[in-house]
Amino acid sequence: MRRTGAGTRASAVVAVAGLLMVGLPAVYFLTTYGCGGAEDRLAGAMAREAVLGTAPEGADRASRYQECDDDDRFVTAGTRYRFNGSPEAALLYYREAARADGWRPRTTDGDEAAPLCFTKPVDGTTAYLSVGSPEEDVLDVEIIADHAESEWC
Numbered sequence: 001m002r003r004t005g006a007g008t009r010a011s012a013v014v015a016v017a018g019l020l021m022v023g024l025p026a027v028y029f030l031t032t033y034g035c036g037g038a039e040d041r042l043a044g045a046m047a048r049e050a051v052l053g054t055a056p057e058g059a060d061r062a063s064r065y066q067e068c069d070d071d072d073r074f075v076t077a078g079t080r081y082r083f084n085g086s087p088e089a090a091l092l093y094y095r096e097a098a099r100a101d102g103w104r105p106r107t108t109d110g111d112e113a114a115p116l117c118f119t120k121p122v123d124g125t126t127a128y129l130s131v132g133s134p135e136e137d138v139l140d141v142e143i144i145a146d147h148a149e150s151e152w153c
Helices: 005-032 037-047 087-100
Strands: 059-068 075-083 104-107 113-122 125-131 138-145
Touching (some): 037 113
Antiparallel strands (some): 113 125, 125 138
């Protein structure tokens, strides 16, 4: 008579445990990791925001971009300008342009407005617009958001 019951069961347990430990993470990685269609739509909607296509006097567009971080799936869309104007004039310009495009100043826990940070619903999530203070002749205007509703700026 052959004894196969205990050895076969132990092999089966090891095989199932291996499939669960390796297989499930692999399935997750292949099916849900990284940026996908929802992030592409969000990036497109953010890139169409009017505030990214407008600039103060003295600004020449250097580049426009859209990105998605595969690890955290947050999306950015922005415009970078070469800028030779006054930083104060640029920041005042974007405060007015943001409000005209429906962006509202972001408030802190104490109901104080966060400087140069605005919020607005875009593609079903809250997006955050930030304006970088012009440095070394560069002005950055960027929108960032994710479907997890993270808070930015």
